[in-house]
Amino acid sequence: xxxxxxxxxxxxxxxxxxxxxxxxxxxxxxxxxxxxxxxxxxxxxxxxxxxxxxxxxxxxxxxxxxxxxxxxxxxxxxxxxxxxxxxxxxxxxxxxxxxxxxxxxxxxxxxxxxxxxxxxxxxxxxxxxxxxxxxxxxxxxxxxxxxxxxxxxxxxxxxxxxxxxxxxxxxxxxxxxxxxxxxxxxxxxxxxxxxxxxxxxxxxxxxxxxxxxxxxxxxxxxxxxxxxxxxxxxxxxxxxxxxxxxxxxxxxxxxxxxxxxxxxxx
Ligand code: NAP
Numbered sequence: 014x015x016x017x018x019x020x021x022x023x024x025x026x027x028x029x030x031x032x033x034x035x036x037x038x039x040x041x042x043x044x045x046x047x048x049x050x051x052x053x054x055x056x057x058x059x060x061x062x063x064x065x066x067x068x069x070x071x072x073x074x075x076x077x078x079x080x081x082x083x084x085x086x087x088x089x090x091x092x093x094x095x096x097x098x099x100x101x102x103x104x105x106x107x108x109x110x111x112x113x114x115x116x117x118x119x120x121x122x123x124x125x126x127x128x129x130x131x132x133x134x135x136x137x138x139x140x141x142x143x144x145x146x147x148x149x150x151x152x153x154x155x156x157x158x159x160x161x162x163x164x165x166x167x168x169x170x171x172x173x174x175x176x177x178x179x180x181x182x183x184x185x186x187x188x189x190x191x192x193x194x195x196x197x198x199x200x201x202x203x204x205x206x207x208x209x210x211x212x213x214x215x216x217x218x219x220x221x222x223x224x225x226x227x228x229x230x231x232x233x234x235x236x237x238x239x240x241x242x243x244x245x246x247x248x249x250x251x252x253x254x255x256x257x258x259x260x261x262x263x264x265x266x267x268x269x270x271x272x273x274x275x276x277x278x279x
Contacts, residue, residue, distance in 0.1 A: 017041060017261060020083045020107070022048035022074065022098050024063060027250055028089035028112055033057070035254040037064045042261065044068045046081045048090075048098065074098050078105040085261050088113050092174060096120045103127045103135065108264040111137040112257060114178030125270045134267025138274040139178025141256030145230065146274045148245040149179070152232040153186040155241055159234035160191050163210070167221040167229040175220040176211055179230055182273060184213040187232075191216070227252075 019036060023029035024047040036042045047057055047070045057066035071077035074094075078086070078101055086102040088095045088111045095113030100123070102109045116124070116137070128135045140146060156162060166180040195215040203209055210219040228247040233240060247253065256274050263277045271277065 016043040017265065018043050018045045018082060018084045019261065020044075020046045020048060020077060020081060020086045022086060022088045022094070023090035023113075024049055024057060024070070025060065026089055028253065030063065031250040031254055032087055032089060032257055033064050033066070035258060037066070039258065042258075045083050046071060046077050048072070048074045048077050048086075074101050078102060078107055083107050085110055085264060087257060087261060092116055096124075099124055099135065099137075100127060103131050103133050106131065106133055108134045108267070109136070110257065110260045110264055111135065112141055112253065114139050115174030121272070128268075128270045132268040134264040135270045136260040136264045136267070136274075136277065137270065137272050138256060138260060139182045140228070141253035141260065141274055142228070142245070142247050143256055143274070143278070144252070145179055145228075145245045145247065146256070146278065148230065148232065148243050149183045149186055149273075150275060151243050152183055153190055155232075155234050155243065156187040156191045159236045159241060160194065161196050161216075161235045162187060162191070163196075163217045163219065163233050163235075165219045165221065165231045165233065167223070167226050169226050169228075170222040170224050172222060175222070176218045177220065177228070177230070179228070180218045180220070181213070183230070183232060184216055184218060187216065188214050 019042050036044050044066045046068050049070050052070045053072040055070050057063050057068050086107050086109045088098045092115030099109045164180050166177045210217040232243045
C-alpha cells in the first residue's frame, strides 16, 4: 500500500508529539508538514524534543493545505482551531482525523454537511483509546438493565473542555437505550451550585481536573441492592495512538463523517 501523506496540527502538544512518534515508527505514513502556532517555515527536526522529520512547519493552515500534497490531516489542537482546520481540510479534499474535543453541536452539523457535500471522509473520535471505546459500548449494554447512572470523568488540569467528549459520548450512547427520567429524589436541592454535576437527560456527569491525571472515566450504575462500575484508565497518551493509526487508515475509504472509533472497529 502507498504511504499515507499526513499533516499534523498541534505537533508540540502532548498528543501531537505522540502522533509524530507513531508516524516515525510506522512505514505506512509519511509526514509532509505540520501546522503550529509558532515556528513558521522551520523544519520539525529543528524543534527541541520533536522527532527527526524534514517536514516544514506552517502557521497558516490555509497555506499548508494549499501547498502540501496530503491525504490526511491529524488535528490535535484546541476546539476553536480544530474546527477551523477540519473545515479547511475538507475544502482542500484532505481527510481530517480529529482527536481535538469540544466541538459544539452546530459545528458538528456543519462538518457533517460539508463532508457529505464534498464526499470526503472525516473521523472525529472523542477517545482514540480502544479500551475507552469498549467502556462506552459496555455502558450502553448495561444501561438496558440499569437505568440510573452517573458518569465521573477525571482528567489532567490543562484540559480546556468539560465535561470530556468521552463523557458526553457515553451519555449519548446510554440515552439511546435508557428510559428518560430525572434521577435522584424529586425534591432534591443543591445547597452548593454544581454539587450534582451536569444534567444530561436526567443523568449526571461529574468532571474532576487534577495534575497527575491523564484520562480516566467511571460509569457507575445503581440498582436495588447493587452497583456496577465500568472503569477505564489511560495511563499515558500512547494509549490513543493505535486508534489514531486505525482512523488515519480507514478514513481513506470513507466519503462522510464517522463520529466515534467504535464504528471503525470490527
Ligand atoms: P496540549 O498539550 O495543550 O496541545 C495542544 C496543542 O495545540 C499545543 O501545542 C498548542 O500550541 C496547539 N495549538 C493551539 N492552537 C493552535 C493552532 N492554531 N495551530 C496549531 N496548533 C495549535 O493538549 P493535548 O493534551 O495534546 O490535547 C490536544 C487535544 O486533543 C485536546 O482537544 C484534547 O482534549 C484532545 N485529546 C483527545 C484525545 C482523544 O483520544 N480523542 C485524547 C487526549 C486528548 P501552544 O503550545 O502554542 O499553545
